[in-house]
Amino acid sequence: MITGSLIKKMREEAGLTQEELAKATDISQAHVAKIENEKVNPRLSTVNKILSVLQMNKNNLCKYFITKNLISVKPEDSVNYAVKLMRENDISQLPVIDGDKCVGSISERTIVKNLGGISGSTEIRELMEEPFPMISCKDGVEVAKTLLDYHQAVLVLDRGKIIGIITKSDLLNLLK
Numbered sequence: 001m002i003t004g005s006l007i008k009k010m011r012e013e014a015g016l017t018q019e020e021l022a023k024a025t026d027i028s029q030a031h032v033a034k035i036e037n038e039k040v041n042p043r044l045s046t047v048n049k050i051l052s053v054l055q056m057n058k059n060n061l062c063k064y065f066i067t068k069n070l071i072s073v074k075p076e077d078s079v080n081y082a083v084k085l086m087r088e089n090d091i092s093q094l095p096v097i098d099g100d101k102c103v104g105s106i107s108e109r110t111i112v113k114n115l116g117g118i119s120g121s122t123e124i125r126e127l128m129e130e131p132f133p134m135i136s137c138k139d140g141v142e143v144a145k146t147l148l149d150y151h152q153a154v155l156v157l158d159r160g161k162i163i164g165i166i167t168k169s170d171l172l173n174l175l176k
Contacts, residue, residue, distance in 0.1 A: 002047055004038035010054045011036070015061065015138050025049040062144050063137035065171060066156045066164030072097040073106060073124050080120035082106050093152045095165065096128045102155055102162060104128030131155075137163060145171060 011021050011032075018036070022029040027046060034040040035050075042050075072095045073082050082094055086108060096104035106128050111118075114127055133147045134155045144154045144166045156164045 002051070004036045007047075007050055007054070008036040010051075014054050015063075016054075020138070021050065021053060024053045060141040061137065062135060062139050062141055062154075062156050062166060063158070063163075065141055065144070066137070066166050067170055068164045070095070070155075070162060070165055074098060075103060075123065075125035075128065077124050078120060079111060079118055079122045079124065079127065082124055083111065083120075091167075093132075093167075095132055095153070095155060095162075096124055097162075100161070102131040102134065105130065105132050105153070107152055132165070134162070141171065 011018070016024075018032045019029045022032045025032075025046070027049070031040070031042075031046075032050075035042050035046075071085055071089050071091065073085065075096055075098055085094060086092060092109075093105060093107040095102050096106055104124075106124050110127055110129055118127065132153045132155050133151055134157050135143050135147070137156050137158045144156075147154045148166070148168050148171065152167065154166045155162050156166060
């Protein structure tokens, strides 16, 4: 039996606030609170909407598909260092991190495109492109999938801090 306390437990496990659940289901936060506190008996259609959102979020949050050990370079690092990291880790792009902020990105494609005009000691800052887009760890994997149609990678944040990266190869884990 679906109870308000079960809905609350599922919402918390999905990492959603009442406000986020309300927005995703197009009902008010006050109504979510009343349902969770068992002050009202919701319509079946409302329960189905809530369960649909909670099931999707529970299984398909970005935080479950990230590569947590973020490999990055600094703006002052050399192209040789970036290439070394890419080869050692079998990756084709890197975020450029300055302090705790992503300030750009560098990829094999960019390095190859600039061969002849750079040397191995060229600093990353001279070649770096725009930073990868950033999304919340609570966003659904569909958000990352859409962004990856246009970008090589997506950085994932938790409370404003970068906690990982998602690339197309990470999304292949959806096939498990």
